[in-house]
Amino acid sequence: MRLDKYLCDMGAGTRSQVKQKIRKGLVTLEGEKVTRPECQVNPGQTVLVEGVPFIYTELEYYMLNKPAGCVSARTDGQCRTVLDLIVSKKRKDLFPVGRLDKDTEGLLLITNDGKLAHRLLSPRHHVDKTYEAKIQGRVTEEHVKRFREGLDIGEERLTLPALLEILSSGEISRIRVTIQEGKYHQIKRMFHAAGCEVLYLKRLSMGSLTLDESLQPGEYRPLTEEELAELQNERKGEMDAV
Ligand code: URA
Secondary structure, three states: OEHHHHHHHOOOOOHHHHHHHHHOOOEEEOOEEEOOOOOEOOOOOOEEEOOEEOOOOOOOEEEEEEOOOOEOOOOOOOOOEHHHHOOOOOOOOOEEOOOOOOOOEEEEEEEOOHHHHHHHHOHHHOOOEEEEEEEEOOOOHHHHHHHHHOOOOOOOOOOOOOEEEEEEOOOEEEEEEEEOOOOOOHHHHHHHHOOOEEEEEEEEEEOOEEOOOOOOOOOEEEOOHHHHHHHHOOOOOHHHHO
């Protein structure tokens, strides 16, 4: 790969800023000063800009505990985005895998691995997503049955079977719910169809990936090798058995 592209990909500056630095002799490759932006470099080689190493990273994976109040988008004219929170990112092509509503908290995978994202999001793969929520209204066994049988949320078909667990039931109920789809506002629409409203929503897991509860809202960390390996081996969800 060209040296200027390598450094630009790794966030050393814009293409023209990087070219300038190279031409000024501020960049070394394997300890030798290089002044040609088109010079070829391999990912394993040592590149320093003004003495600071830039290690090539092709794919990045972060687990974010999304806070309420920021949007699941790459950019937004007005609002803070989930990518603004990933301050240590190297790549500029990261994106959130799926969307959580602005007021939803919890697990969000941020990566630039398009293949993995496609597999996790594809409706064909039915990857389980588990949420916990506070619900306005008394959630009962009748709701559990309706969630299992599928609800009419105004789509062509009923929702796929969902596993609703009641943690506490009262004027405000606490529940956990696992769905196999990812339709727009799906949980809120399911509860609305069942006569209740969601007051608070947090995603706990997506497939094999579980939110690290030591992450406070707004905090993130890279995925561990085990987490990544499990996600990459992700099979069809287990919800078909519900
Ligand atoms: N369902 C919703 O209603 N909102 C989310 O953010 C995620 C799932």
